Structures are given as structure tokens and as C-alpha cells.
Amino acid sequence: MTLPTQEQVTEKLRAVIDPELRRNIVELGMVRAIDIAEDGRVGVIVSLTTPGCPIRSHFQKAVVENVSQLEGVTSVAVEFDVLSDEERSRLQQTLGRNRLPEGALAQVKNVICVASGKGGVGKSTMTANLAAALAAEGASAGALDADVYGYSIPRMLGVEGRPDVNAQRKIIPLEGPAGVKVMSIGFFIEPNAAVVWRGPMLHKAIQQFLEDVDWGELDYLLIDLPPGTGDVSMTLAQLLPQAKFAIVTTPQPAAQTVARRAAEMANKVDLEVLGVIENMSGFTTPDGQRFTIFGEGGGQLLADELDVPLLGKVPLSEDLRSHADNGNPLVLENPNDPASVAIRQAARGILAATPQALPVVQPAPAPIAAGNGNGSVSGTELPVIQ
Secondary structure, eight states: OOOOOHHHHHHHHTTOEETTTTEETTTTTOEEEEEEOTTSEEEEEEEESSTTOTTHHHHHHHHHHHHTTSTTOOEEEEEEEEOOHHHHHHHHHHTTOOOOOTTTTTTEEEEEEEEOSSSSSOHHHHHHHHHHHHHHTTOOEEEEEOOSTTOOHHHHTTOOSOOOBOTTSOBOOEEOTTSOEEEEGGGSSOTTOOOOOOHHHHHHHHHHHHHSBOOOSEEEEEEEOOSSSSHHHHHHHHHOTTOEEEEEEOSSHHHHHHHHHHHHHHHHTTOEEEEEEEESOOEEOTTSOEEOTTOSSHHHHHHHHHTOOEEEEEOOOHHHHHHHHHTOOHHHHOTTSHHHHHHHHHHHHHHHHSSOOOOOOOSSEEEOSSSOOSOEEEOOOOOOOO
């Protein structure tokens, strides 16, 4: 039996295109290993950019279809691993994406962008309370108000004033009663003034908040994104290629569908979606009756579609709203409130998921998934996120 060569298999893999990056997986360096067994079984390891890659099944199908066309191939087994941080950085450079200067945010371990795709779902309230909950869990946290037009984080975290500048000419973020470092455009303009800027000015402001603010050592920097998938989201994707997204939605199908677009934007710019938070998931009256005012199940449906965890279901709560308006996060003022319990559960989900050691290819060989043979490929199977 005539077996295909490594070059022939590689050439067939050039037909497998990443639909988001518009390049084939060979040029992108996503083909980790090719193994050809004596009985015609071919094993291929493909490196994904993120563990929750939504087009994993696309790669699985395309690799099998293309490699199976070669003479002598009896079966094709596809395994997956994840690019290391260094490899992902090289890929970003290959794609020509800009990053922050060396040293910026060097002491910030995790950057979590809180997105919704649309307004009115409580994204800023979630950001403020999540930051406070992470601080209450013993993590150092900061909150960046990137919703330049609708800035509200300072009020929700009880922070006001003008930031100072240190000897290194870095802006010092303000810190509120919750122990969270805060930065917002609201600190630099007149109270309640409207921000009337075009895209390039937004880009510069966000870049300065990341580059010229002395965030110091932080376990988590939460970024409150504006609604939609526009300039600010794309700026953050360019500057922070290692950031992760937490998607906030309400249960109703209309909100869930729009939130799906925010997740699609994250995937298009190669950012990992960490999980989904369902806000306003139901309202319980004092006598125990529960009303699903905004529907039910949208958060779980979105999480299932994205193959990521549902981090929490936060009930509709008047106290959550009033404490946000007063600058006293509910998770601190009343940790036993049902909304507080749900948000702290979401915060613990974030803690459990970050930082995490992504599986990488190991030097020791592993057998090809299909059958028993002399051929082998190396790699660690990527676990499916539940």
C-alpha cells in the first residue's frame, strides 16, 4: 500500500481555512503534528487559539475531509491542544495587531472584559459588584470604566475625586470603600457632562487608561465595556490579546440574541469567552411568589451555544439597584441577599477559571485516537468546557 507523505498531508491541510482569521491553518502555525501510521491511519494535532474555540468542529470536519482524499489513507484522527501564550503572541504579530508597550499592565494577572452587546441588561452593575465580590474573596481587583459615553462605575463603587499623578507621570487610580481601584473618564470632566467624541479619541483614551495608569499589582482588572461591538471593543482586542470576556444577558430571547453578537465579536478578534452571567433572571415577592418578568433560560441557552459555563443567575432585585445608586455594592452590604449570593457565585467561577494552565503539547507520544498501530502523535486532549 502506498502511504501519503508528510508534504502531501501538509498540502491538504492548506485547504483548511480559519474562517475568522482568513488564513489556512498551516500558515497560521496551528498544525502541531502529523503522524502517518503503517496501516494508513493519519493523526493530526491542531492547536486552537482559545479553549472555547467555537469553530473547533469546523477544523475537525475540514481536516478529515481533506486528508481523507489522499491515496493510502484509511482513517484520520484529529486531536486538539491550545497555543501557548508565546505562540499566541507570535500569531498576533503575524496578523499585524498592535499591543500595549512592554511593561504596561505587567503586574495585572487577569483582564476580564464585561460585555453585553446591548444596553439595559445591568452590565455596569455586574462589573461593580463582581469587582467588589472578587475583593471580598481576597483577590486584588480594579475596575476600568470603558463605557465612555455612559460612565457609571465611580458612582456604583462610591468613588469620586480627581486622580493624582505619581513621580513616574502615571495616573494613580482612586480606591473606594469596596477596596477596588477605579479609573473612569468621569474623573476628568465636569459632573454629568456629556462626552462627544469620535472613534480615534475613544481609542486614545482607552489606551491611556491602560498604558498610563499605575494599576500596580492586581489579580483582576474588570473592564466595563459599552454596549455594542464597536470602537472600544476593537481597541481592547488590539491592545489586550490575552483578555477574556464575560457576557451579561437577561433571560429574554431578544437580549440573548444580541449578547450572542458580543461573543461573536470576541471570537472574531481571538479573545476567549470565559462565561455567561444571566441578570434579572426572575423576581420573587416577599410572600414567595416568583415571576419571570424577562423570560427564562436565555443565559443557559447562550452558555450552551458558546460551550462555556453559566457563571450565575442573578435575580431581579430592587436592593441591587438601590445599593448601586448609593455607591455601596450589595455583595458587601448584604452578602446573604439572593442577588449577592448569585454574584459571588459568579465571582468564584471566575476565580476557578483564572489563571488556568492551558493544556499544551507534551514531548511524550500519545497513541492515535483510532485503533491500535505503530504510529503515534503527541498532545493533550483539550477538555470540553461544560
